[in-house]
Amino acid sequence: MRYIQSAESVCLGHPDKIADIIADAILDDLIKKDPYTRASIEVLITMGLIHVAGEISTDAYADIPTIARNTLIEIGYTKPEYGFDGYTAGVITTINDQSPELALGIPSNGAGDSCIVVGYATDETDNYMPLASNVANEITKKLDTLRKDGTLEFLRPDGKAIVVVEYEDDKPVRIQSIAIMIQHEPYITEKSLREAIHEEIIKKLKYREYIDEKTNIIINPLGRFVIGGPMADTGLTGRKIVADTYGTAVASGGSAFSGKDPTKIDRSASYFARYVAKNIVAKKIASKCKVEMVYVIGLEKPVAINISLEDEKIVKRLYNFTVNDIIEMFNLRKPIYKKTAVLGHFGVDEEEFLWENLDLNF
Numbered sequence: 001m002r003y004i005q006s007a008e009s010v011c012l013g014h015p016d017k018i019a020d021i022i023a024d025a026i027l028d029d030l031i032k033k034d035p036y037t038r039a040s041i042e043v044l045i046t047m048g049l050i051h052v053a054g055e056i057s058t059d060a061y062a063d064i065p066t067i068a069r070n071t072l073i074e075i076g077y078t079k080p081e082y083g084f085d086g087y088t089a090g091v092i093t094t095i096n097d098q099s100p101e102l103a104l105g106i107p108s109n110g111a112g113d114s115c116i117v118v119g120y121a122t123d124e125t126d127n128y129m130p131l132a133s134n135v136a137n138e139i140t141k142k143l144d145t146l147r148k149d150g151t152l153e154f155l156r157p158d159g160k161a162i163v164v165v166e167y168e169d170d171k172p173v174r175i176q177s178i179a180i181m182i183q184h185e186p187y188i189t190e191k192s193l194r195e196a197i198h199e200e201i202i203k204k205l206k207y208r209e210y211i212d213e214k215t216n217i218i219i220n221p222l223g224r225f226v227i228g229g230p231m232a233d234t235g236l237t238g239r240k241i242v243a244d245t246y247g248t249a250v251a252s253g254g255s256a257f258s259g260k261d262p263t264k265i266d267r268s269a270s271y272f273a274r275y276v277a278k279n280i281v282a283k284k285i286a287s288k289c290k291v292e293m294v295y296v297i298g299l300e301k302p303v304a305i306n307i308s309l310e311d312e313k314i315v316k317r318l319y320n321f322t323v324n325d326i327i328e329m330f331n332l333r334k335p336i337y338k339k340t341a342v343l344g345h346f347g348v349d350e351e352e353f354l355w356e357n358l359d360l361n362f
Contacts (some may be wrong), residue, residue, distance in 0.1 A: 004165065005167065007130060018235050020237050031335045033058075039055070039058065046234045046235075050092070116254060116293070116294050132248075133347065135165075170288075183228035262330075268332055271345070272330075291306075300322040339352065
């Protein structure tokens with residue numbers, strides 16, 4: 001049986017991703033000063049303006065305007081001709097205290113929200129991620145690197161990649177299409193840009209053996225892409241859930257990650273579900289695995305668990321993990337969150353990303 005799976009990834013300068021990175025940069029600053037910060041931070045980005053909103057319970061103080069502007073500069077919004085830059089962008093903050101009902105009603109070891117979380121792993125790649133996700137993420141990360149190091153000096157910060165992979169008998173057999181939309185300086189010609197992307201990106205992909213003569217390579221299908229970023233589109237935290245997870249390989253739990261402290265179980269338990277799925281596949285218990293868990297606000301443990309394999313022992317073991325167990329296991333009271341928004345939440349080889357470790361004993 002033949003079918004397809006697809007995935008998208010966005011560059012650091014995509015408006016939605018800017019919002020995610022700013023939210024997690026603020027969260028990191030608060031957690032660094034007060035590890036027990038509780039926060040749900042939302043960021044809206046539009047032309048010339050950053051609006052930071054949300055609810056926070058903390059003993060720390062964050063200079064939100066400075067963090068937001070510095071983050072824009074780090075991403076690469078440094079020129080006024082981009083229509084949005086870290087030196088002139090306005091910042092509005094409407095941060096409120098956490099609801100007293102939540103503060104009183106959630107025990108110290110209880111879930112900070114009600115949610116469904118999904119984790120996934122597959123043996124089709126060496127980091128146990130879907131092939132389409134790996135290829136899409138590699139493209140956008142290379143675009144960001146080539147822009148920042150000056151190799152492709154005509155690139156601007158906004159961009160996106162969408163990859164479609166064809167499967168036969170549950171194994172990837174070829175990349176059906178790659179679409180790259182990348183913002184650029186006005187002086188570069190369409191022909192020169194496409195040739196440069198082919199040479200520096202397509203020909204150097206890690207999984208290029210899946211590209212054949214029929215693979216449809218699409219680069220800037222509209223031709224020009226000079227006006228981009230928040231000058232062209234509004235950005236908002238949490239709108240890149242599928243890009244932040246596993247593409248279409250598995251259903252999303254529906255919750256976003258960035259701006260949320262680890263008691264928000266839709267973030268921390270998503271990391272745990274990935275950890276479980278990855279360890280199951282790495283131990284060759286299954287070639288691919290989906291872990292679905294349901295949490296209810298205030299309760300310590302999940303109320304339901306479903307794993308795409310028949311092993312009651314594993315399921316019973318997972319019911320014993322509390323919210324605090326997950327937080328302690330992954331050392332989630334440290335300022336590690338901006339890095340997840342920049343590098344990706346899953347399939348990343350970083351010392352702080354303990355949910356990618358293969359050390360779970362069933």
